[in-house]
Amino acid sequence: MTDSTRAIVIHETGGPEKLVWESVPVAPPGPGEVVIRHTAIGVNFHDTYVRSGLYQTLRLPGIPGIEAAGIVERIGDGVAGLAVGDRITYIDASYGAYAERRVLPARLAVRLPPGVADDVAASLTIKGFTASMLLQSVHRVRAGETVLIHAAAGGVGQPLVRWAKHLGATVIATAGSAEKLAIARDCGADHVINYREENFVDRVAQLTAGRGVDVAYDSVGASTFLGSLQCLAFQGLLVNFGQSSGPVAPFSPSLLATRSNGVVRPMVFHYIRDRGALDAMAAQVFGAIEKGILRAPTITRLPLAQASEAHGLLESRRSTGPIVLEP
Template sequence: MPSAIVLHQAGPPENLKFEPITVQALLPREIRLRQTAVGVNFHDVYVRSGLYQTLALPGTPGIEGVGIITELGSEVQHLSVGDRVAYIYKGYGAYAEERTLPAEAAIHLPAGIDDQVVAATLLKGLTAWVLVHEVYAVKPGDWVLVHAAAGGVGSLLSQWASHLGARVIGTVGSEPKVELAQRYGCSHVIQYRHEDFVARVKDITGGEGVQVAYDAVGKDTFFGSLACLAPCGHLANYGQASGPVPPFEVSALFAKSNSLSRPSVFQHLEMAEKRDAAAAAFFKALNDRVLQPDHIANFPLAQAAQAHRELESRSRQGSVILTI
């Protein structure tokens, strides 16, 4: 019998229990996967802690994984048993040795890209693609602010924006992350727990401000990020690692004619054709070494609780995965 992580009640990491499970019977448009690696994302922390009440309990969290197809539903024609695929899927269930999955969620993996690298970067890399191409199209010469620039999404976002010719200012929570953020393409790095990042951004940009601020820290940085915007600049608030953003007066955007978005990668990539185009761009960026993921912290599936502690610890760099 396969096992999975089951969350019975929202709360601390130790609520993530490794248990035998019965995998659901396969529906006609589904595939069965034997998983090899699973990405751990901050979204999973929001679900586990109860900030997001989007997983029916008891349930298995996790929104991305990699594996081999072991069975096809009767109506699935574009895939084969033995195919190596990855997915991002907001219906949860990724923290498992085996699972069923809607066939349309499967993304074929090109040869030569390691399962663990894909698990560490697919959702985060597609999020970076959405942010630099769809939410705000980054242009050469733009000033771009990336918070948590040494983190999972932040490291890929900094590399991609820098590759597009932007001047990237990164924030990081501690000294060891400064050099990393520079390696990820940040021309300037601010330690925002000790320095006033708004004053530093004004100073670095000669008073101009940034054309776009990418902020997934939320509560602690949101208003500062708004203050960093240049006239007509855009703030993409795409996460809330420090907590939800408090109520906000929209007319505050008027003085500098700023704009604000709260994007979701799932919404942007809902159409399979668009998702596949984004995935192709992402795999090419990996292959061309535009994106160079490193610092992958690897835990056995049964140790998901420890993986969550690691993800929430601000001493960590890079991405966290579970392996099977």
């Protein structure tokens, strides 16, 4: 029997006010599906791109949200390895996480170890997986390398700094306020730069005695991209993995020839396409949480019904660390 739940629905793209709290149906789980009762829903910058229309990847009207933790409530036919009551987390590139309850393909669900609380999972599934992808797959960071990390006090930035330090890198971190620089330092950054007040290209040149960094992790996009390129050492790599300040403008590949540099634009979804890769990534990230390599961050919590406030906060540049919606 179909029942109902409450969810955030987008009918048309636009500002945070386009996130509407309403009642929606929840179908019974089909074969290979489970019904999840969410306990914590991760807010990601991706959600703001979907809401604004920058990404036209959610069919409207639709329920946004790509990550949540919760409890298995019902199980469809043919589902193995999950039981009613299991605590799980997931990433779903097809959306639907901004809801109290939902039907989910069971193949996406990852059971949570006892040492990882639901809100920590909702803070560090996408963000921790992204850090793992960036530091171990896109470029394998080795001890002694120097890395530049922008927006270092953000949801992805904090685990990225912590993990890069654990791997033995020297971390140069940028952030937009004194409070954020203190957070980046607390995560282990060796050098911090307020890139709203200082020229980060000049500071990186000074800090590396003109050598540049081995890798620049740039999620800020428009306002930092060309500067990040200028910060690279010979054969250094620019990893552009986001666009918090806006999309990167077209550029000439000949810019890369100055120091034989590379540019890559990875998406975490592509690194967990098959179940083996998903399980390996989950084991790595949840293992890092249990070992204390990734510490439970300070979480900003808001009721799910106030998702528009969460988006406003993230886009205003006032947030630090992860934001979690509570159903």
